Amino acid sequence: MMNYTSGNGNIKNWVLSEEQFHPDQLGKCESIMYLGNGYLGLRSATEEPYLQEKRNLFVNGTFNQGEENEVTELPNLADMTRFDMKIDGERFSLEFGKTKEYVRQLNLKTAELTRKIQWISPKGKEIWFQFRRFVSLHNLHLIGMKLEVESVSHPIQLTIESGINGQMTNSGSQHFLEGERRVHQKCALEMIQTTKESKINIILNAVHTLRINGEEIRNDPEMNMSRRKVWLTYNVALQPSDQFVFEKLATVYTSVDKEFSRYDKGMYDVEYQLDDSIKYIRKQASKELQELHNKGYEMLFNQHAEKWETIWNIYKLEVDSTESFDQLALRFSLYHLIAMTPAHDEKMGIGAKALSGEGYRGHSFWDTEIFILPFFTYSNQAIAKSLLTYRYLGLESAKRKAKANGYEGAMYPWEAAKPSDGEVTPEWGDIDIVTGKPTKIWPGLIEQHITADIAFAIYQYTKVTGDKDFLIAYGYEIIFETATFWASRLEWSSENGQYYINDVIGPDEYKEHVNNNAYTNYMAYFNLKLAIRFVDQLKQDDKKRFLQMDKKLDLNNHYLNWLEKAEKLYLPEPRAKDHVIPQDDTYLSLKELDLSKYKNQDSVRGIYKDYNPEQINHFQVTKQADTLLIFYLLEQTFLADDERLSQQVKSANFHFYEPRTLHDSSLSLSTHVILACDLGKVDLAYEMFTKLCETDLGPSMDTSNEGIHAASIGGMWTAAVFGFGGVRLYQEELRINPQLPTQWKQLKFVFHWRGHPLHITITKSTLRVEASTMENIRFRVFEKAFTFRESIEIPLEKGSLLSY
Incomplete structure (x- = not known):
């Protein structure tokens, strides 16, 4: 039996306690x-x-x-x-x-x-x-x-x-x-x-x-x-x-x-x-x-x-909440982010179960770049750089994987171990309840969005930190090689005069062998456009470096190819009648299924007790955030003004996909918390935040047997800071749109913006930002621009600014 309120005095909300021993329920405490x-x-x-x-x-x-x-x-x-x-x-x-x-x-x-x-x-x-x-x-x-x-x-x-x-x-x-x-x-x-x-x-x-x-x-x-x-x-x-x-x-x-x-x-x-x-x-x-x-x-x-x-x-993160569990959960998140991260050595990544168990064999996934790295990008530039350098050290093996699959450039492994190992995803997995045989594990072959996810992480890191040296030493090369992969991966449809990305798995791993997964296509588009921008930037700012890289990578020829492919890459459009972006070519035509049984389940993946992967592939059911990730990630980029990412489209897609999402992956809820906050659904966001924290800290004693869920632990920080705190890289600028839930009286945290630590205090009525610098800091709050030195306090009302 777990107790999270046993700490008193100076250790209040600092202690996890197991107060009853059971020899058949050992895994949870061993892990958390x-x-x-x-x-x-x-x-x-x-x-x-x-x-x-x-x-x-x-x-x-x-x-x-x-x-x-x-x-x-x-x-x-x-x-x-x-x-x-x-x-x-x-x-x-x-x-x-x-x-x-x-x-x-x-x-x-x-x-x-x-x-x-x-x-x-x-x-x-x-x-x-x-x-x-x-x-x-x-x-x-x-x-x-x-x-x-x-x-x-x-x-x-x-x-x-x-x-x-x-x-x-x-x-x-x-x-x-x-x-x-x-x-x-x-x-x-x-x-x-x-x-x-x-x-x-x-x-x-x-x-x-x-x-x-x-x-x-x-x-x-x-x-x-x-x-x-x-x-x-x-x-x-x-x-x-x-x-x-x-x-x-x-x-x-x-x-x-x-x-x-x-x-x-x-x-x-x-x-x-x-x-x-x-x-x-x-x-x-x-x-x-x-x-x-x-x-x-x-x-x-x-x-x-x-x-x-x-x-x-x-790493300060303090919340004054009517629910003391919230503070403990956020400290739990920070504790494990430090305990799991190889800050000492750039040749090492972060495993999906951290170092807490044998689950996923210690391999690194996209979990790092999308759900864990943002904490370090905003909190510790040196560690963030080390984690991205790990991906650079694996660039040659990514190029070997691309070549082995008939492509050019760099195709990053779905599961990574040593940087030189290349793809290490197992071939076979759990039992198929229909055939009785092991199920084929396809992500190592066709879940390819990780290549663009790494490109996004580099973009986010460089924009938040301003670290141009990383771009010169490592970042440009990764971006150019990954864009070259996507350009070679696209398939031409002469019938429609567009390029498609066929036979993939998107973040929703309940849909295998789909064509034009929206998330994959949009992220590939971003990767191509980023490479184009970086070539333009290099030509203008560092002609010598451009010539060096052109000699090594043939940038001028690739540049023309990227331009042509990006222009003609098919991007699923919002439907006219309801603004819903199709998750893939067939999703919206699939059978609907009553998911109440699985939405209310005590453990994940309950649907596999009734259906095998092939059957699940034919239902409108989503394992985790997929299409919704497009809004969360690409709004942080130069694509933020794209009409397909508007608030109206975001809202329509949230309301369509969330009821169809089982959150059967621990990666899912943090994205939903953040988007719910963006849409002003703070009560729903808080409900989801609690479920997110309960991924490892909940009452069930068997959910963490194979190890902690590293991505959800990173997601707890992002849900608090990016969701309720409203911090975001938006249109390449800093934005802070706070949305505190009813249960929270105050939220305090620290993050770094382009080398400057910013101390944030948010209450129901004010946003206070302090900086130990005499330089001007510029940011936006609910579309209004502010510039300050040392400190500024801004009056708020729910979801907007008071007159200032």
């Missing part, structure tokens, strides 16, 4: 309470083992192909969090005895996981346990664990087995060769794992400290070793009221860590090679472990907590 720093991701399984648990430890960027017939994935590293404990020879488990008190908590403020348990053993002995754990934001390689035990009623004999267990798999797939194992000085453990295909070395170390009543004890443990495993067994006698403390500090290093690798600048692709031998890495890891051991858990945790305090001071 996972600990990470962008390098390490540690799923929050309990220390003592249970049958339904899922123990995962990932290092970002360590992809490996387990078998020839499998796709590459982040391998599940050796586990170091399991403690096998016995009380007087009997295994400690909450499935036995009686639990008087239980609470597991994640404190978002300090990023520490704790469990407190008051337990009576089967023999009637009452024992108090406290478990603590963190993954350091101060030292990316460090995991800290601490166990405190007190026997309340009787003397006990406590046995603890703790080690490094390399017997872990990815749902049965073993990624590692049998590695070296060793015990140092009867307290420190070492294991080396090497991935079977990618040959990445993983160096794991752990050290233990034991104290009774504050005094360190030199317990002589039993040393044990078996296949892929090394561990120590400690036996401790405790009298009633004795305070026993067991600390375990662990570190993880790999041979692809940035400090041990280099970039081969002679290649367009990326190759990371060891500068030093594995012996050097082991030596460095061993030396650091000793230094960490000398500091101990508390000092290391304090350093970690101070780093998080700095984070919370930078």
Whole structure:
């Protein structure tokens, strides 16, 4: 049972609590309470083992192909969090005895996981346990664990087995060769794992400290070793009221860590090679472990907590709501955005499940560019640039994919791992309930809009940050190569004298093999037009750079092709009778289906229990925001004045498609929240915002078993800031149109606009903008332009300005 109101005082609305343990409902807390720093991701399984648990430890960027017939994935590293404990020879488990008190908590403020348990053993002995754990934001390689035990009623004999267990798999797939194992000085453990295909070395170390009543004890443990495993067994006698403390500090290093690798600048692709031998890495890891051991858990945790305090001071997002859940949910969003993002290394992306579970194998999708990246674009330019550089490092593999499919330019993979890997989407998926066979996974072949999504993200980033250096170094080349792909992808219809994009999947993955998916066509059009504008811009502003790129990419010839293709690309028009844009060529002629059963379902994808993909393809049902994304994204571009994107057309399409959308993807609701705010439907937006936050934080205990929903977590921030806060890149300018829901008295947040941090305070009656700069800042509020220095306060009424 989850409780989100247990925090009090200075941790009010900072704490996620599980207040009742159930061995068959482990996945939710393992996922939503996972600990990470962008390098390490540690799923929050309990220390003592249970049958339904899922123990995962990932290092970002360590992809490996387990078998020839499998796709590459982040391998599940050796586990170091399991403690096998016995009380007087009997295994400690909450499935036995009686639990008087239980609470597991994640404190978002300090990023520490704790469990407190008051337990009576089967023999009637009452024992108090406290478990603590963190993954350091101060030292990316460090995991800290601490166990405190007190026997309340009787003397006990406590046995603890703790080690490094390399017997872990990815749902049965073993990624590692049998590695070296060793015990140092009867307290420190070492294991080396090497991935079977990618040959990445993983160096794991752990050290233990034991104290009774504050005094360190030199317990002589039993040393044990078996296949892929090394561990120590400690036996401790405790009298009633004795305070026993067991600390375990662990570190993880790999041979692809940035400090041990280099970039081969002679290649367009990326190759990371060891500068030093594995012996050097082991030596460095061993030396650091000793230094960490000398500091101990508390000092290391304090350093970690101070780093998080700095984070919370930078990324402010505060809401005064009648529903306290709203504030906690937004902090949950920020916590996970930091925990999931590899800010330390541009050769790594963000997985769709972050680093919280095996779902989607750690692969990156369009989730990053459309739903996660905007937070960093508006909050931390350096990290946003790093995430986009990851896409540049994958440009050569995108070009290889285009060539392999008979196209030119760069065709980005639907699922990405290492930048050089190319397409890594699996071929087969869930069961087809009609045939009983696995369903074919088509997105890796025909869900192609991701190529334009990346182009859009580059455009958004450069307009918001003003980072022209990125364009010169990376951005122009991506835009030109992706436009070249679209120009080669279009198919000519001599009958209609237009170019079509046939046989695709749009964002609505319930519609496969459709022609002219509106979102795909409009985004391809944007990509082509952007390339044309950038060539014109280069010719005018940087003739030398243009000539260099023309020599490399043959820009002059491609430019003429882009012009011709963009002019004749078919863009589905709003219907005259109701202004609805057809989602694809056949959608509006499909059978309608009563969706009430699925709209009110407790879990997603319920429709698959009644129909297979081929059947769903013939109904007017949409998995997630599709056509509606056109308005949200392209209104931020130079296409904002296009009559097909007018407020009237937006409203018509929202009212048509939302009732037909099941929101069976966690990517869906944030877009609907933002558009509902744009249309003045703030009550509906708030209702959807609550559902969005409940994607991971809702009462259902099984929706996050495979990991958190990274895109919806990014979407929570965008829903608050872009939706209720009204912040938007609009017609290449900054616009702020606030729309607070009834439940919110005040919203405060910070974002960056072209290098300037802007502090926003919104109430029902005022918008206040503060900037720590003496430069003029220009923006619009409900179509009225304002320019200010330092600060400005603007009176508001619902959905508009008061006279100013």
